[in-house]
Amino acid sequence: MLYIVSTPIGNLKDMTFRAVEVLKSVDLIASEDTRHTGILLKHFGIQTPQTSYFEHSRNNKEEYLIGLLKEGKSVALVSDAGTPAISDPGYRLVRAAREQGIEVTAVPGACAAVVALSLSGFPTDRFVFEGFLPQKSSGRVRRLTELKSEERTIVLYESPHRLVKALGDIAEVLGNPHVMVGRELTKKFEEVRQGDARSVSEHFMSRKPKGEVVILISQREELFHQD
Ligand code: SAM
Numbered sequence: 425m426l427y428i429v430s431t432p433i434g435n436l437k438d439m440t441f442r443a444v445e446v447l448k449s450v451d452l453i454a455s456e457d458t459r460h461t462g463i464l465l466k467h468f469g470i471q472t473p474q475t476s477y478f479e480h481s482r483n484n485k486e487e488y489l490i491g492l493l494k495e496g497k498s499v500a501l502v503s504d505a506g507t508p509a510i511s512d513p514g515y516r517l518v519r520a521a522r523e524q525g526i527e528v529t530a531v532p533g534a535c536a537a538v539v540a541l542s543l544s545g546f547p548t549d550r551f552v553f554e555g556f557l558p559q560k561s562s563g564r565v566r567r568l569t570e571l572k573s574e575e576r577t578i579v580l581y582e583s584p585h586r587l588v589k590a591l592g593d594i595a596e597v598l599g600n601p602h603v604m605v606g607r608e609l610t611k612k613f614e615e616v617r618q619g620d621a622r623s624v625s626e627h628f629m630s631r632k633p634k635g636e637v638v639i640l641i642s643q644r645e646e647l648f649h650q651d
């Protein structure tokens with residue numbers, strides 16, 4: 425059995441009982457970064473051996489893990505934070521396992537995109553996950569142009585040092601829509617800032633953002649201006 429085990433996105437208390445139980449019981453934990461996951465395992469007294477799945481030799485690792493699973497061993501896939509296979513290469517292992525008829529099950533938990541949506545007050549009946557925008561401005565502008573008539577709430581992951589530039593491009597291309605930035609969600613210095621893209625960008629220009637961020641965009645302006 426391959427277990428897809430979600431781990432906290434910052435607050436260790438968000439670990440689920442089932443995640444601890446499964447990580448204790450499997451034969452091997454395939455981690456994004458063994459040192460990072462090592463801290464989590466130590467905190468919960470989990471002594472299961474780890475192997476790095478996300479390293480350069482991923483194809484070989486995939487074969488190795490599928491081999492173990494076919495022998496009847498149990499493996500848990502974890503990422504650095506949140507739900508594995510969401511915006512990380514874990515999905516390849518899941519696909520390989522399914523192709524081999526190996527049973528796959530999920531141990532759900534935190535996911536930054538869903539946490540941001542749930543505390544936003546933005547419409548969530550329909551949303552679209554766009555992951556990370558391209559790093560270069562030209563690529564970002566191209567991607568954003570494709571989203572011009574998107575009415576669903578748009579969810580983006582971004583690195584803190586590209587946040588201001590990304591918000592600038594969002595304002596420019598999408599006509600200064602309503603946005604939310606969720607920073608350091610579930611952590612001690614959690615910050616949730618909403619407003620038009622330019623004003624949120626100005627805020628983060630004067631206070632350089634640290635930590636991890638999610639951006640939400642809504643182009644349904646009528647919802648935010650009901651005077
Ligand atoms: N699989 C993860 C999940 O379930 O959320 C996401 C992995 S993705 C490689 C990492 C990105 O998630 C970060 O760059 C950031 O955009 C977002 N993220 C993760 N933890 C976060 C947090 N505590 N607060 C805000 N954003 C976070």
